[in-house]
Amino acid sequence: MSGRTIVRGGTLVDPAAGINGRRDLALEGGRVAAVEARMEAGPGDEEIDASGLLVTPGLIDLHVHVFAGVSHYGVEVDPTCLAKGVTTAVDAGTAGAFIFPGFRKYVIEVCETRLKAFLNISCVGLVTGAETNPSIGELEEIRYAHVPSALAVVEKNRDVILGIKIRLSANLARNGENELPALKLAREAADAAGLPVMIHTPKSSLPLPRILAEMRRGDILTHCFHGHESGILNREWKVLPEVRQAIERGVHLDVGHGKGSFTFRVAETAMRQGVLPGTISSDLHRYNVNGPVFDLATTVSKFLLLGMPLEQAIERVTSAPAAVMGMAGLVGTLRVGAAADLALFELQEGRFEFVDTFNETRVGERRMVPKMTIRNGTVRALDGQLVPRSVQKSVG
Numbered sequence: 223m224s225g226r227t228i229v230r231g232g233t234l235v236d237p238a239a240g241i242n243g244r245r246d247l248a249l250e251g252g253r254v255a256a257v258e259a260r261m262e263a264g265p266g267d268e269e270i271d272a273s274g275l276l277v278t279p280g281l282i283d284l285h286v287h288v289f290a291g292v293s294h295y296g297v298e299v300d301p302t303c304l305a306k307g308v309t310t311a312v313d314a315g316t317a318g319a320f321i322f323p324g325f326r327k328y329v330i331e332v333c334e335t336r337l338k339a340f341l342n343i344s345c346v347g348l349v350t351g352a353e354t355n356p357s358i359g360e361l362e363e364i365r366y367a368h369v370p371s372a373l374a375v376v377e378k379n380r381d382v383i384l385g386i387k388i389r390l391s392a393n394l395a396r397n398g399e400n401e402l403p404a405l406k407l408a409r410e411a412a413d414a415a416g417l418p419v420m421i422h423t424p425k426s427s428l429p430l431p432r433i434l435a436e437m438r439r440g441d442i443l444t445h446c447f448h449g450h451e452s453g454i455l456n457r458e459w460k461v462l463p464e465v466r467q468a469i470e471r472g473v474h475l476d477v478g479h480g481k482g483s484f485t486f487r488v489a490e491t492a493m494r495q496g497v498l499p500g501t502i503s504s505d506l507h508r509y510n511v512n513g514p515v516f517d518l519a520t521t522v523s524k525f526l527l528l529g530m531p532l533e534q535a536i537e538r539v540t541s542a543p544a545a546v547m548g549m550a551g552l553v554g555t556l557r558v559g560a561a562a563d564l565a566l567f568e569l570q571e572g573r574f575e576f577v578d579t580f581n582e583t584r585v586g587e588r589r590m591v592p593k594m595t596i597r598n599g600t601v602r603a604l605d606g607q608l609v610p611r612s613v614q615k616s617v618g
């Protein structure tokens with residue numbers, strides 16, 4: 223019998239528990255067993271020295287694309303999520319009904335990152351897209367938005383499917399012609415399934431208020447700070463009243479940085495007007511993993527640079543997305559009894575350049591750098607790299 227793992231000396235930031243200070247944690251049986259100001263390791267306990275580091279609940283990324291090898295967007299999930307401090311991720315509609323069984327079998331069930339998904343209303347999902355040659359949007363053919371197929375897959379995968387995803391961009395939907403019909407079909411599927419919709423709006427031919435009119439409590443507006451048509455600001459750089467009304471009725475704003483969907487000026491302008499994102503997510507995929515996104519911690523660092531306090535930023539990658547997933551208390555916090563999924567970061571101070579998706583560079587003074595990921599009580603990554611299972615050993 224192995225003993226407990228004691229994570230000692232770090233600064234615990236656990237917004238759900240109201241903690242930002244030095245704490246030691248004991249992990250046992252895949253759960254958090256104790257959180258105390260100071261703890262001594264007993265005989266048989268493994269000890270991890272977290273001094274000088276931030277200790278957070280394993281981060282949760284509400285928007286990634288990890289169907290590698292099937293979608294042109296897909297990246298491998300464990301090297302891009304688990305290795306970088308993300309212990310729970312949500313694939314945002316890479317798979318539609320026709321390919322979801324393969325996504326479940328070959329990705330969800332074999333990766334170590336805790337992975338859930340939104341199902342694309344287009345049954346082909348993101349096998350094609352604007353970036354492929356030929357460039358063919360998943361809603362070029364409205365018959366792909368097939369409600370019965372989506373519902374059948376939802377019923378078989380309720381344990382992992384959180385909702386329905388739709389991308390509303392004119393160039394993905396027959397010059398916009400199919401956008402409204404497909405949006406209504408996504409709404410119909412989500413309602414029939416009793417699940418929310420997650421909607422992408424950059425470059426939509428539909429005005430954002432028309433899209434928001436279809437959105438209800440629990441639905442997610444991702445890419446909320448994009449700088450294209452159908453964004454949250456009007457021409458005078460004021461947040462649209464329809465956006466405030468949507469937030470009031472419980473529509474959730476998610477960052478979904480991506481390769482084209484995060485603009486410093488939009489984020490800063492909206493936040494100054496009191497509109498904050500509910501969750502910070504990366505929209506990590508093949509075209510941004512080598513910049514400007516890199517990883518979720520870098521996206522969090524961009525919000526620190528914009529003036530968001532550390533606790534508020536951490537909340538938006540831990541307990542806030544956990545609540546969206548219906549998993550509050552199990553993940554996104556390190557309260558006693560929660561999953562032993564945690565991440566250790568170095569909060570570096572200096573001058574660091576960050577780039578948005580309009581190529582604007584800003585200099586921040588802090589940067590969160592992943593140092594260790596613990597999943598289910600076991601050290602699974604060091605310095606941003608996975609620890610191979612075969613050479614895994616205790617880290618003291």
Ligand SMILES: [Zn+2]
Nearest residue numbers: 285287314505
């Ligand atoms: Zn995306």
